Amino acid sequence: MNGKRDKKDLWILFKTMFVLSACTFGGGFVIVSLMKKKFVEELGWIDENEMLDITAITQSSPGPLPVNASVIIGYRIYGVLGALTAVLGTIIPPMAIISLICVFYTQFRENPYIATALQVMRAGVAAVIVDVTWSLAKNVYGMKSVFYTGLMAVAFVGACFLNVSAMVIILTCLAIGVINVIITLPAVRGGKRHESAC
Amino acid sequence: MSLLVKLFFAFMQVGLFSVGGGYAAIPLIQAQIVNIHELMTMEEFTDLITIAEMTPGPISINSSTFVGTRLAGFGGAALCTLGCIIPSFVICLTLAHFYYKYRSFSGVQTVLAALRPAVVALIGSAGLSILLLALFNSDLNGVRFSNLRIIELVIFLLGLFLLRKYKDKVGAIRIILGSGVVGTAAYLICGMPV
Numbered sequence: 001m002n003g004k005r006d007k008k009d010l011w012i013l014f015k016t017m018f019v020l021s022a023c024t025f026g027g028g029f030v031i032v033s034l035m036k037k038k039f040v041e042e043l044g045w046i047d048e049n050e051m052l053d054i055t056a057i058t059q060s061s062p063g064p065l066p067v068n069a070s071v072i073i074g075y076r077i078y079g080v081l082g083a084l085t086a087v088l089g090t091i092i093p094p095m096a097i098i099s100l101i102c103v104f105y106t107q108f109r110e111n112p113y114i115a116t117a118l119q120v121m122r123a124g125v126a127a128v129i130v131d132v133t134w135s136l137a138k139n140v141y142g143m144k145s146v147f148y149t150g151l152m153a154v155a156f157v158g159a160c161f162l163n164v165s166a167m168v169i170i171l172t173c174l175a176i177g178v179i180n181v182i183i184t185l186p187a188v189r190g191g192k193r194h195e196s197a198c
Numbered sequence: 199m200s201l202l203v204k205l206f207f208a209f210m211q212v213g214l215f216s217v218g219g220g221y222a223a224i225p226l227i228q229a230q231i232v233n234i235h236e237l238m239t240m241e242e243f244t245d246l247i248t249i250a251e252m253t254p255g256p257i258s259i260n261s262s263t264f265v266g267t268r269l270a271g272f273g274g275a276a277l278c279t280l281g282c283i284i285p286s287f288v289i290c291l292t293l294a295h296f297y298y299k300y301r302s303f304s305g306v307q308t309v310l311a312a313l314r315p316a317v318v319a320l321i322g323s324a325g326l327s328i329l330l331l332a333l334f335n336s337d338l339n340g341v342r343f344s345n346l347r348i349i350e351l352v353i354f355l356l357g358l359f360l361l362r363k364y365k366d367k368v369g370a371i372r373i374i375l376g377s378g379v380v381g382t383a384a385y386l387i388c389g390m391p392v
Contacts, residue, residue, distance in 0.1 A: 021255055023254055029320055029325075030324055034370045034371075042369060050301075062215060063258070066255075071286060080291065120384075123350040123377050125328055125332070126325060126354050127356075132321060133325050148311065156319035160322075172316075177309030
């Protein structure tokens with residue numbers, strides 16, 4: 001899995017996670033879409049479907065999403081050492097920032113420049129996520145499957161307008177996937193089962 | 199039991215049981231730190247959430263660092279954070295191992311195919327809520343078009359345009375930092391927001 005990678009990639013991995021973690025506000029999906037942008041589109045280390053699978057695993061595991069995603073991506077790039085490197089890159093920025101803020105909390109909270117910068121950066125983050133969603137949705141739509149496109153639409157409505165939690169959506173789709181396997185399996189093994197029944 | 203050991207195990211539980219990320223961790227941290235161990239008051243805890251919202255990084259990492267620093271200095275911060283991520287690390291490493299071992303099986307592929315559209319939808323939904331927060335400073339129910347912030351709208355459209363148009367050249371990080379610089383400058387010229 002890490003055959004062709006050399007030590008330089010560990011540094012790139014660390015640097016990427018560090019920077020992403022340092023400038024990402026908002027929930028876990030925000031950083032996951034930034035990771036997708038970086039590792040799939042910019043570095044080409046991970047393919048797009050794999051990134052979506054990683055996101056699903058990340059979402060269904062306990063703990064902070066960015067840390068979970070770092071563990072899996074790091075493991076994919078450079079084994080256990082990669083996972084450690086990626087997690088370190090992800091947790092150092094928030095730890096450093098919070099430690100500093102603990103010291104200067106009042107000044108930080110009342111500084112209008114910091115408050116404004118934090119607020120407008122959200123617009124940039126939104127642009128990145130909409131861009132990522134755009135590309136991903138185009139690919140799902142491109143599968144020309146009414147089923148998967150419909151599933152995406154229903155999940156979107158559920159998440160946005162009905163306040164269905166991400167966990168419930170992921171588990172429901174997992175169940176749909178498993179049912180799908182059960183339905184399609186007998187079709188493949190049909191002949192064999194028939195024999196054993198006789 | 200010494201304070202440090204108590205903190206370590208408190209945050210290990212937060213890490214282990216906060217399924218669903220982000221906001222799911224808040225009530226767990228509150229239960230551990232405010233209610234069970236009484237290490238912080240509710241006011242301090244509210245401050246903590248505010249800071250965690252205003253700064254980058256996962257909320258549980260932010261809070262473990264904050265609580266650790268306040269109660270036991272930098273060593274405390276490191277220990278709390280470690281406690282918080284150990285469950286993630288072990289569980290995700292195991293899942294990643296099995297994923298890469300079995301993902302080429304056709305049955306596994308069928309299951310994953312149903313998961314992918316859901317993940318795309320969830321990412322899209324996160325995008326929508328952060329967009330509304332940026333443009334209207336509210337969630338879906340509180341959108342009033344009179345509250346639309348023009349500077350943020352322009353930055354968003356410009357950022358999206360650059361990302362779509364120059365796919366390979368414009369990195370995500372540059373867009374975010376750039377929007378911070380351009381937006382702050384724009385607010386300085388137009389006068390600060392109230």
